[in-house]
Amino acid sequence: MTANPYLPMPMRVEKVTVENEARDLKTFDLSFCQESDRTGFVYTPGQFAFLSIPGVGEAPFGIASAPHEPVVRYTVKRVGSVTTALHELEPGAIIGMRGPLGNSYPLDIAKGKDLVIVSGGFSFTTLRSTIAHLLRPEIRPSYGKITCIYGARTAGELLYKDEIRNWEKSPDISLHLCVDRLGNDTWPKTEGLVPNVLKQVAPSAENAIALVCGPPIMLKFTHPVLAALGFRPEQVFLSLENRMKCGIGKCGRCNIGPKYVCRDGPVFSYQELLTLPPDY
Numbered sequence: 001m002t003a004n005p006y007l008p009m010p011m012r013v014e015k016v017t018v019e020n021e022a023r024d025l026k027t028f029d030l031s032f033c034q035e036s037d038r039t040g041f042v043y044t045p046g047q048f049a050f051l052s053i054p055g056v057g058e059a060p061f062g063i064a065s066a067p068h069e070p071v072v073r074y075t076v077k078r079v080g081s082v083t084t085a086l087h088e089l090e091p092g093a094i095i096g097m098r099g100p101l102g103n104s105y106p107l108d109i110a111k112g113k114d115l116v117i118v119s120g121g122f123s124f125t126t127l128r129s130t131i132a133h134l135l136r137p138e139i140r141p142s143y144g145k146i147t148c149i150y151g152a153r154t155a156g157e158l159l160y161k162d163e164i165r166n167w168e169k170s171p172d173i174s175l176h177l178c179v180d181r182l183g184n185d186t187w188p189k190t191e192g193l194v195p196n197v198l199k200q201v202a203p204s205a206e207n208a209i210a211l212v213c214g215p216p217i218m219l220k221f222t223h224p225v226l227a228a229l230g231f232r233p234e235q236v237f238l239s240l241e242n243r244m245k246c247g248i249g250k251c252g253r254c255n256i257g258p259k260y261v262c263r264d265g266p267v268f269s270y271q272e273l274l275t276l277p278p279d280y
Contacts, residue, residue, distance in 0.1 A: 005248050006246075007098065008050070008058070008096025009032065009041075009096065010032075010033040010037075011032060011051075011096065012032075012033055012092065013028055013090070013094075014031050014071055014091060015028070015091060016028055016029075019075060019159050019160070020157050021156035022156070024078040025075060025077050025157070026076055026078075027064065027073060027074070027075045027076075027160075028075075028076065028086065029073050030071060030072045030095070030097065031070075031071055032072075041072070042067070043063060043067055043100035044104035044107070045063075045066065045067070045104055045105050045107065045126060045127075045130040045133050046062075046103065046104035046105040046130065047062075047100040047102050047126075048060050048062045048099065048100070048101055048247075049074075049097050049099025049100050049101060050096075050097065050098045050101070050247055051074060051082075051086065051096065051097055052097070052098070053085040053086065054096070056082055056085045057081060057082045058082060059082040060101070060244045060247060060262070061075075061125070062125045062126035062129075062213075063100065063125070064126065064129055065129055065132070066130075066132035066136075068136060069132065075125045077122050101248065102263070102267070103266070105130055105211050105237060105239075105267055106269075107130070109209070110143060110209050111143060112143070112144065113143065113207050113208055113209055114144035114147070114203070114206075114208035115134070115144070115145070115146045115147070115208065116148075116203045116209070116210040116231075117130065117146065117148040117210075117211050118148075118149050118150075118210060118213075118226075119150050119151075120152065120214035120215060121151075121152060121214060121215055121218075123213045123215065123239070124150055124159055125159070126213060126239055127148075127211060128159070128160055128163075130211065131146070135173065144207065145174065145203075146172065146173045147173075147176070147201065148167075148173060148174070148175045149176045149178070149194055150164070150176070150194075151180070151192075151193065152180070153179065153180045154179050154180070154181060154182075155183075155189065176190065176201050177189040177190065178190040178191065178192050178194060178197040179191060180193060193218075194214065194218050195218065195224075195225045198225050199229075203229065205226075205229050205230035205232075205235060209236070210231055211237050212236065212239070213238065215241075216241075223236070233274055236271075237267055238268055239265070239266045239267050240266050240268065241266070242254035242261040242262075242266075246262070248262065248263060249263030249264070256277055258276075
């Protein structure tokens with residue numbers, strides 16, 4: 001990040017990928033306009049950054065690319081003025097980025113342990129970064145079994161379809177896809193909500209940690225399932241998505257009691273959340 005935390009770095013849009021049938025989810029691959037910015041941008045899976053459009057505004061997004069990948073990737077849902085402006089961009093456009101911000105998933109303490117990854121909707125972005133990082137040949141031996149339960153409302157809403165098809169074939173990860181409703185979809189997968197599928201898969205809690213990211217309603221119903229499977233609060237880590245403005249703990253928009261999601265998170269252990277007001 002630059003010395004001035006409010007000063008964005010110029011980034012070039014290299015590629016835009018439409019992720020879903022509704023065309024309101026797009027993935028943007030960005031490259032650095034300045035070499036000094038590229039070398040100074042060091043991050044770990046789970047962190048986020050702000051993207052900005054001159055004359056429109058800025059908004060925070062989880063980083064979907066892994067640190068070793070040549071571009072910085074974000075998947076953005078069109079919901080407001082900034083995201084609508086982003087969706088109108090074409091390759092070659094220049095935008096701003098400031099970050100990385102926040103903490104990351106606790107991959108250091110997860111070494112030697114099994115990992116259970118649980119996600120729903122387009123919150124999967126930072127866990128996509130995590131999986132891509134963990135599956136690197138030089139990284140994978142440091143961890144035990146990787147189990148991932150990932151769900152969306154429909155098959156058309158699942159992100160990174162080509163990539164997860166490859167993961168389904170990989171012996172390095174046990175991937176369980178699910179959708180709330182199959183409808184007329186022909187791509188074979190489980191019909192059911194993420195917490196219910198997690199219960200069916202029933203990964204062992206012994207020497208394992210769980211990484212969870214999704215909408216609040218999914219988090220609410222995932223906690224009891226993990227507890228029933230034997231996961232203690234200190235074994236569960238969640239990435240939260242509170243509204244943010246500054247990203248550095250100054251504006252007070254994203255606090256939960258004394259904690260700021262942007263500065264102290266977005267990743268918290270469930271043990272830590274139990275000491276905070278019950279927002280989650």
